[in-house]
Amino acid sequence: MSMFCFQCQEAAKGTGCTIAGVCGKTSDVANLQDTLLYVLKGICWYNEKLRNVGANPKKVDKLVFDGLFSTITNANFDAAVFTKRIIKALQLRNELHVLSKEAGVALPEELPAIATWTGSTTEEFEAKAEEVGVMSTENEDIRSLRELIIYGVKGLAAYAEHAYNLGSQKDEIFQFMQRALVATTEDLSVDELVALTLETGKFGVDVMALLDAANTGSYGNPEATKVNIGVRNNPAILISGHDMKDMEELLKQTEGTGVDVYTHSEMLPAHYYPAFKKYEHLVGNYGNAWWKQNTEFESFNGPILFTTNCIVPPKDSATYTNRIYTTGASGLAGAIHIPDRKDGKMKDFSAIIEHAKKCAAPQEIETGEITGGFAHAQVFALADKIVDAVKTGAIKKFFVMAGCDGRMKSRDYYTEFADKLPQDTVILTAGCAKYRYNKLPLGDIGGIPRVIDAGQCNDSYSLAVIALKLKEVFELNDINELPIAYNIAWYEQKAVIVLLALLQLGVKNIHLGPTLPAFLSPNVVNVLVENFGIAGITEAEKDLEQFMSAE
Structure with a gap:
């Protein structure tokens, strides 16, 4: 080896x-x-x-x-x-x-x-x-x-x-x-x-x-927000990764320059924060989850800023290689790296801004809007409506489908699963796994969206807070008595800490896919199965039947 x-x-x-x-x-x-x-x-x-x-x-x-x-x-x-x-x-x-x-x-x-x-x-x-x-x-x-x-x-x-x-x-x-x-x-x-x-x-x-x-x-509590997925006719920068401080400083430095800013993948939730809504040049979200960047970055035309992980090394034939910038812990050989902050000053994004000014506007790859911004504060604002919907039977079950997306064909499972969910169910999501279904026409239940997007992978914390609040409202003794099922997709190590956090909170019977981690030995898998009910996934229809029949 x-x-x-x-x-x-x-x-x-x-x-x-x-x-x-x-x-x-x-x-x-x-x-x-x-x-x-x-x-x-x-x-x-x-x-x-x-x-x-x-x-x-x-x-x-x-x-x-x-x-x-x-x-x-x-x-x-x-x-x-x-x-x-x-x-x-x-x-x-x-x-x-x-x-x-x-x-x-x-x-x-x-x-x-x-x-x-x-x-x-x-x-x-x-x-x-x-x-x-x-x-x-x-x-x-x-x-x-x-x-x-x-x-x-x-x-x-x-x-x-x-x-x-x-x-x-x-x-x-x-x-x-x-x-x-x-x-x-x-x-x-x-x-x-x-x-x-x-x-x-x-x-x-x-x-x-x-x-x-x-x-x-x-930046304030995230708010329910409709995010544009089309483009404008201005040069632009695409910001990817997860770091909101980088987002803030880029927006400040691009203001008044004629350069637009678009979010990519896990930066989509930046649109939900009130502090960022004042920036008219924060135009919308471009593209989908991280793994599609090899094609979507070609059509964006402007420079791309990686603030953290989720880089796919470009192919030799890629034309956007010289448009990649990295910062923080991220890095790619040949990319321009923007140094860390010093002496309390902002990072200097002038190089990427000047680069953007010389580029053509992004090519439009889709149009419309996607809705998100349902972190715990926003959901609590809807608590009465949600509780009534549960009590009346309008909502029979919530499905936590948080986590990561990835390029394996088997991840089509999550699109199929979401599409086949009964109309009286709601998806709770966070992380880039949502790109498998957040553009499906799933509608709402009495004004409650059937895809409740809390934000980034770390905002899975909001989903846990929401579950604990519902447990309190319904006066239950155990979080697992709630009508919530967990069908989570994972890819990397941030998903691992989210999983361990859920286990520590006492959540059981989590289904994890598209495959169980290779680093889990058979004996360790058995420990997780016996103590927490961890399971893999099979087929969307079969798993859905199992989830819906579970007490």
Whole structure:
């Protein structure tokens, strides 16, 4: 094997990518990511000890969560970036070693390898991955649980970074992330790892609550909004990814320039926030979920800004390669990278704005509107109407169909499933999974849309809050007594933390597809089935019958 990666739903042959990632990740990038993760664990080992004596440097937190975020599927494909990250991480780890001695930390005589290994060249970094990558854990069940925790922590890191960019942070979350990474290097039992997995879910709830408060505190509570999917005849920038701070700063800097801004994929929910509605040049949403970008970016004509993950490396024949810009944890070899903020100032988007001015207006690929903006505050405003609809039988069941979209043909299942749902059912969604059905003519029930879109993948938190509120309103003892079924699509590590968060909240009988994660060993799957009723999907009609007949 030249690499091994099975962290996303596209793992080759349902087991793992060993030559190159189906996502487009090359073996050198995969190996460098494994080595970066290893060095980050060493940093966390020192920082935990420094934290115990109150001497942990704050700069560690950002380096750790930013490094983790960069290794999420489809976030960064630039090998040179990972070489630089490893060198910087090794320098910091060595600083922490010195600081530990100065702070009087009692270090063991024999330090663990994560605290001592060093290298200086890309070749050394790549070679190290063979020793420390996924397959270095021989026991299949221990490996499965360790990776499940690591992928959950990667999801934590993504949401923690978004909140951090908006000025919100919790030391408890940083502390847990670092403690959990170190724990995956220790000789823990299966039971201890299962407990740590559920604890990861607890912090998943915490970080999504933190980000929700950061987003709404900065931009207001999302409102029910109709979003244009057509175009205007102006040059434009397409912004993709998830980071709302980048959206805010891009809108401010493009105002009055004659350059329009369109959202793509997971940035669609930016339209729901009141603070962004004042920008007349925020025109609408262009295209669909991330995996269609190879065709849709060609017709957009203007530059594309990736703020986070969900990059598909362009084909050699692509004409938009020189129009790609990255920022934050995202990266792509050959793309122009916009540096981070410094000294409290905004990022400088002048280069992409000037580029846009020289481009033709986007080519229209569809027309009409799509509706969203039903985060928890907006749904609570409709609570009386929703409760009445349930009590009168107008709504028989809610289906949580949150999560990710992807390019596998089997994901047509979710379109078919949504289309076949009875007219007295409502879909609760968040994340780019919605693109499988948010343009279907599903209508409404007494003014309540049959697709209630809460927003981005992290806004799955809203769906949990809504469920807990309904539990309270109907005076139920258990969240699983609600008329809510869970049929969730997953793709990458942010979906993993959402899943763990739902499990921690006590949600059971979640169906997960289009395939179960390759990183779950048969025994770990059995634990999830026995304790939480986790199941896969089969055929849309068959699954629908099962869901509708369930009490």
